[in-house]
Amino acid sequence: MTGGWVVDDGVLAVVGDRVGYAGPAASWAGDLPAPAPGRLLLPGLVDVHCHGAAGHGFPDAAADGVREAAAHHLAAGTTTLVASLVSAPAAELRERLAVLAPMVEAGELAGVHLEGPFLSAARCGAQDPAALVPGDLALLRGLLAVGGVVSMTLAPETAHAAELVAVLREHGALPSFGHTDATAGVTTAAIRAAAAGGRLSATHLFNGMPPLSSRAPGPVAACLAAAARGELVVELVGDGVHLAPDTVAAVFDLVGAGQVALVTDAMAAAGMPDGRYRLGALPVEVVGGVARLADGDGRGAIAGGTARLVDVVRHTVAAGVPLPDAVLAATGTPAGLLGLPDVGRLTPGARADVLVTDADLVPTAVLRAGRWVRREES
Template identity: 80%
Template sequence: MLRGRLVTGGSVVDDGVVTVVGDRVAYAGPAAGWHGGELPPPAPDRLLLPGLVDVHCHGAAGHGFPDDDLDGVLAAAAHHRAHGTTTLVASLVSAPAAVLRDRLALLAPLVRAGELAGVHLEGPFLSAARCGAQDPAALVPGDPALLEELVGTGVVVSVTLAPETAHAAELVAVLRAHGVLPSFGHTDASAAETTAAVRAAAPDGRLSATHLFNGMPPLLSRAPGPVGACLAAAARGEIVLELIADGVHLAPETVAAVFDLVGPAQVALVSDAMAAAGVADGRYQLGALPVQVAGGVARLVTGDGPGAIAGGTARLVDVVRQTVAAGVPLADAVLAASGTPARLLGRDDVGHLAPGARADVLVTDRELHPTGVLRAGRWVRREES
């Protein structure tokens, strides 16, 4: 039994209790509503959050999902889990088809075993003009046959594509047929092109925008581009917006404004973490590309000075902390890192604390630093007594 300030489902219970039977939550609610026996003492400085759900993550602890071996992949996943991300999607980057096939084959057993919640393909059907830290040599026009092969493995849960890529509507149809989430991003499309793509895709199910603002042209008064189109679509409830609110990718005022405009049910906080998350500055890889991390900021290595930002070095709990520091209410920030991304994945068993949900609990101090992590009823990181 856990007692503390319970934050779940977009609300806060100042004196809450969570009880677990097996791998499921048995009770989650006010301490005053618990009638099952003696309670531990109140713990107002302890926060009880749902295990976090990260739908866009490339690695951690010195290891990357796009390029490391099995032990490295497991180490990266374990690092995020120990910091409260109990549902983790492994993101790959654009690469030749043979490389993507090999990576999916390596990750498939971990997905089937529940170590990972699935694989996110960030490309290769992206805009060369907005490739960011993606390898431009690996980008290809939309190829429905290749996508069919990749998602046919059964382990892909989401795919980022540019709405202006060739055969975009066919690509979305392939994803829908396999129950895979389409996510528009790394795009140079106009607002009109983006709106048309969203309106065509949204009526058929879940839809997201990959790290809004990043990998896109800026929003301008006479050229609102994909940012303006996606903000409007999110306000209509048609799309969920990923935000990398780590204090590097976006200004805190930008993060707060998006929450104010569309609400936490249309925002999925993501880490976009790469191999350097949780470890020291230095030289790393992101797929085929070298990355230099300095001051916790990852950038591509180029011959002309610092290159594009190449993923994040924060864990999702760090992103939640930064989001709250930006002025977003705690309950909203937590919902955007748990319930909203769980809904994006089509999961109703994670991302919230309620009877019958998987017993994933992130315990933190008042400043949102993890002190304990429970996953499926077992301690991943046990609180110190």
């Protein structure tokens, strides 16, 4: 299954670290292995918004912890992972980039996502409000100079927003609008200006934004309309917590899977039991798998997710989205956002990243760049 199409009786052949053949068994000229009934072969998943796992957060973990978090997601089929940071003082962000940039260079991570610090204090969610600052071109240039950054979330109403987008473009980094309190008009104007320069996304649509209403459509309506026009891709945290299933299904119906990137927004508690964790500088309490800022009454803001991307795909299918669409939104669409044409698809010449699942989308094996990182027990 790849690119939104399905082969019911398919064969996948790997040559080195590349896909050599992907297609119907009837068209395969070589010997065939024993069939694997009830197994799905999916492209390796691509998560462009993830803060950690396995007890380790990308905003604060040492290098070994970063690797453990990435390995947890890899074992669940996420073969391309962007490590997300949160808003923090400039010196701390530079220190984190110095830790993560070598891992990006080595191919262990697909890049770093700066979620802030140029965000709206009114819609900061689980971001530390003390770390938020207006748009600062010198600060951004300094962070990009450290290396590793492939994307950044900024509020469209922040100071110098258009100039910040231009600087990101200069460095080949993806601008993403989010954590915003802007009106629909301000958001639309920012999108149209930014979309003219290339790839563009909206960070976790609905979350970190005012709700859409009849007389104040806000950034949600602006982003949906822009996605329908093909001007940007909307992230959805379709984990059953951040969004109602009907909301997820409606967005797919409105804009199509080619304009949706499913993400986890996962934090250190992914793959871990309930308890106390941190997201950057802020304490988080996880109860029943739901992470919230620890405010004493259990009503704090949602503080990232605890699901892996394959879990998000499973929730999305359960919401009524066709499996090919859900898979495309977790593979080819986010890969396109990152400008990576050789991942997120099972086509000849693509990197051999494969997630094998059972019929219930439970992972059984994972192949990355032609090498098994998890194999099904016989």
